[in-house]
Amino acid sequence: MSHLSTVFVTGGAGYIGSHCIVELLSAGYEVVVVDNFVNSVNGPDGESVALKRVEAITGKTVTFYECDLxxxxxxxxxxxxxxxxCVIHFxxxxxxGESMEYPLLYYKNNLIGMLNLLEIMEQFGCFQLVFSSSCTVYGEPNFLPITETHSVGxxxxxxxxxxxxxxxxMLEDITHANKKWNIIALRYFxxxxAHPSGLIGEDPIKPFANIMPLISQVAIGHLPILTIFGGDYSTPDGTGIRDYIHVMDLASGHVAALNMLQKSHQNYKVYNLGTGQGVSVLQLVKTFERVTGTAxxxxxxxxxxxxxxxxxxxxELAERELEWKSKHSLEEMCVDFWRWQTMNPDGYRTKSTKMTNGHR
Incomplete structure (x- = not known):
């Protein structure tokens, strides 16, 4: 790998983006970041609080622009x-839930943003892309565990x-049309x-959509009770089962994908990033209680x-071809998140900039 490679990271002030940048900087990449702060916290002077802390963790500088795709x-x-x-698009x-209420907002933001980015990349002769995809593309699974060959859409x-x-x-179509494109889509579970330092973690601006911030908001006393959606699924305890993966494992997966793009021309390739373990919502709650001593x-x-x-x-495909494997346990996910939460009871914000429920 050329240690002078410059990676353009979109959405880099967010939860996954900021953790990924720590790994990119540690791996010797230069990083240019954009974010529009629609779901991440900006400090005074339009800077990203999370990215300032990434600089503290790594001792390296991040070039940042506030920009909407x-x-x-x-x-x-x-x-x-x-x-x-190369570009990593988060x-x-x-x-x-929000996507079901505001479909036009989701189509406009996610699809037009991607189109703009691809057109600009092509204009500047940049054809290397790691795309942040999701296991949601599989829909309700036909078989488990899900491999990359499972039908999508x-x-x-x-x-x-x-x-x-x-x-x-879209990505598959452009790689058919123009063989210069070299793209890996990572389907996250x-x-x-959070980062083990406790300096960066998940602090969404919108009403919390992910379960871990909600659990720890209850644990720290900011919320009275955790709401679990659905107790009548055909699972051992009735709650939904997910593949929870430590954000630092996810971050290292992106570095592995970038390394693969630099080593060989993939054209277009998809990989699952998960642990291979199904954990129910109630199991997650009980594990969190056990390792943090909270109720x-x-x-x-x-x-x-x-x-x-x-x-x-x-x-297994990512393990075989990207030489990547998740290392962190569910217990570590809980302990690391609780460390972040207790060190930062209000996340990245001061009391005056508490979360609002606004949609832009």
Whole structure:
């Protein structure tokens, strides 16, 4: 790998993006980051609080621009300033429930943002891309654990998953048309945890969509009770089963994908990033209680529209070809997230900038 490679990271101030940048910097990549702060916290002077902490963790600098991918001119200006070698595209809105309420917002943001980015990449002769996809493209599974050969697009249960599927189709089409493209799509399962330093973690601006922040908000006393959607799934305890993966494992998966793109021309390739273990929501809650010594009162309500019952990965392809494997246990995910939460009870914010429920 050339240690002078410059990686352009979209959505890099967010939860997964910020953790990934730690790994990229540690691996010797230069990083240029954009984010529009629609689901991440900005500090004074329009800087990303998370990225300032990434610099503290790594001792390296991050070049950051506040930019929305729907603003094509702004994107073009950034590409004109830097010699970008490859792109990691995280930027997307990603709440399953919200996507069912605001489908147009999701289609516009996720699809047009991707189109703009691809056109600008092509314009500047940059053809290396790692795309942040999702296991939601598989829909309700036909078999488990899910391999990359599982059908996609047929019974996707939510709009968010459809945007990821449509983008994957788009990427496959452009790689057919132009062999210069070298693209890996990573289908994530369910990221949890935080950097072991406790300096960066998950702090969404929108009402919490992911389960781990909700669990720890209850544990720290900010929320009275955890709401679990669905207790009547055909699973051992009735709650949904997911493949929870430590965010630092996910981050190292992106570095492995970039290394693969630099070593060989993939054209277009997809990989699952998961642990291969199915864990129910209640198992996660009980594990969190056990390792943190906290109590999590919960109530079970009706299923949420768009949710899948059981989903976990077969990640052997990534192990074989990317030489990547998840290392961290469920216990570590809980301990690391609790460390982040207790060190940062209000996340990245001061009391005056508490979360609002606004949609832009």
């Amino acid at each position: 729907l603003d094509k001119t702004a994107l073009e200006n950034i590409f004109a300033k830097h010699k970008i070698d 930027a997307a809105i990603k709440s399953v 047929h019974n996707i249960t939510n709009v968010y998953g459809k945007t990821k599927y449509f983008i994957e189709e 369910n990221p949890l945890g 999590i009162p919960y109530k079970i309500v009706e299923r949420r529209e768009g949710d899948i019952s059981v989903m976990y990965a077969n990640a």
